[in-house]
Amino acid sequence: MLTKLYDFNLGSVTESSLWRSTDYGTTYEKLNEKVGVKTILSYLYVSPNNKRKIMLLTDPEVENSLLISTDEGATYQKYRLGFYVLSLLFHPEQEDWILAYSHDQKLYSSVEFGRRWQLVHERVAPNRFYWSKMGLDKEPGLIHLETTISDTQALYITCKLQNCTEANKGKPFPGYIDPNSLVVQDEYVFVQVSTGGRPIYYVSSRRDLFTPMKLPKYTLPKDLHVISTDENRVVAAVQEWNQNDTFNLYVSEAGGVYYTLALENVMSSMGPEGNVMIDLYEAPSTDLRGNSIHCILPYCSLHLQLHVSANPYTSGNIASKESAPGIIVASGSIGAELTSNNVSIFITSDAGNTWRQIFDEEFSILYLDQGGALVAIQHTPLPIRHLWLSFDEGRVWNKYSFTSSPLFVDGVLGEPGEETLIMTIFGHVSHRSEWQLVKIDFRSIFNRRCTEADYQTWHLHNQGDPCLMG
Structure with missing residues (x-):
């Protein structure tokens, strides 16, 4: 620490x-x-x-x-x-390979975990440098980067980690690209070229030739951001000519070329370097179903809030973990439309098909033991001394005191992987006090091993019928 x-x-x-x-x-x-x-x-x-x-x-x-x-x-x-480091990028597989970006737009590389450094290239755009991907790029030591030519022109080049000379540079896209437009993500590469004030967006799938991205005929984009490239398809947020603070989401086929409209009028906040911040959770959207939620208004639905938490040590408005399949916890409201009033906490155990309300105020939810235990801590500017614990996916919650003196909670820490049963809450007793750390060990509560009767076969159903779409 x-x-x-x-x-x-x-x-x-x-x-x-x-x-x-x-x-x-x-x-x-x-x-x-x-x-x-x-x-x-x-x-x-x-x-x-x-x-x-x-x-x-x-x-x-x-x-x-x-x-x-x-x-x-x-x-x-x-x-x-010999240079000032602004950011580091570790290789996803090679533990000793690191890229370092300097304050004067130079990119350096190390293959000895920082003991020695070598200049890779000058005039590199901030955060527009990427490691090669195993199985797609010919060499594991290849680097994709955008180098700045002028305020309106840049180049997309590839070069070797230890030998980035003019003779060894590749130029996958023929011609100049718009500055800060290169995105290399999974098997796709994206660049933008403006002609006559109108942007044209290009995509390369599996390092093949670049092809213009084809949106529906009457779409007039003035801004486009790649949101997701999972599952062999692209999700793009497009701001059209008549939109100011909302985006439409489009989904592509496997090649990333042809797009269809998926969701209109998505609110977004602007992140660092002008990136659009949109949280995308791959769970099916839902209408109101389930015995625990009652709604008498016309056109009544459950609306989930996907705001990104400003505090990296709290869970934000929605929480799901790969280690706890099917469980999603989200804040939202019930009614005819999305609202920031009367926010409650809801949980689903079947990947978003049915939902149950668990709290009528905002809470942070933490996963322990791969979802075997859920811990809830209230979102409040006031000092607190209690937390809630559930062992049955949020159906029953027990209240526990974790400190003798009320604590202004700044955040919660846990070991990555959600397999641990130990967490640390950190905060302060008063606005002028030092930080206090409270360690909570749940291991003594888990006093028996699971038996065959503790397990159930899980099937995703849609209003009682088996799911046909996977």
Whole structure:
């Protein structure tokens, strides 16, 4: 855990501390002497392929270095950097391969987990560089990147990780593209070219030739964003000429060329670098069904809110996990239309086919033991001391006290994978107090092993009939 002391008078971080726990947060060891007592740390990264490997970046205003650990943060080695790192991109399979983007638009690569760096290319657009994908690209060390030519022109090029010379560069798209338009995602590559003030969107499937994306005849797009490329098809958010703050969602066939309208007037917020923020959850939409929800209004439906949480340590308005198939928890309202008033929490155990209301106020829901236990913590600006726990997919909830003094909850931490039964709540007792961490261990509650009678065969049904569409 990395903590920082921010001096509001100076407008900068003046002190940092590094903490390590090997017992799920019961005790912590302070590691400042191991990284340098006067060292100010700015970022902490854990390798996505090997959690034993950790990288720390120092504050470049004080010292431009990085520290590397290969034993889960017990010891560190320091290495000087010749450039200021703005962002890092770890390779999805090779644990020692990293791309680093600098403050002066240069891209560097390392194949030794940051111990040595090599310049890849200059004038690279921010966040427009991508690793090759196994099985699609010819070489595992290939990099896709967008390089800036001018304010209105850019190039899409590919080159080798360790040898990005003019002789080794590839140019998959013939000609210039619009700046900040390259997207490489799964088996698809997208670029945009403007002619006469009108954008033309191109797609390449499985690294084949680029083809203009074909929307329905009367669609007049002024903006397009790729939202999803799962399941061998593309979901695109298109803002048409008569829309200002809403988008229409279009779905393609496997090649990503031909599109049909899927959903109109989707609200969206704008993310970093001008990206459109739309949450897409692959569960069927639903009308009101189920004995637990009663509605007497005409045209009455359940409307789910898909707002992205501003706090990365809370679950947001909808929560689903791959490790808990079929279970989705979402906030929403019942009525004729979507509203931000009278928000309640709903749960489905059959992937969105039927829903049950579980709370009449907003809560964060956390998954433990692959959905075997659900923990609910109330969304409130007031201090709290209770949480709710369910072992039957939200049908029965039991209330527990987790602290003697009420706590302003800032967030909840759990080990990735949702298999653990240990979680940590962090917050503060008052607005002027230091952070408090509360470790909660649910292992003692699970006092028996599952038997055959605890399992049931799960079938997805649509109003009583078996689902025909998979």
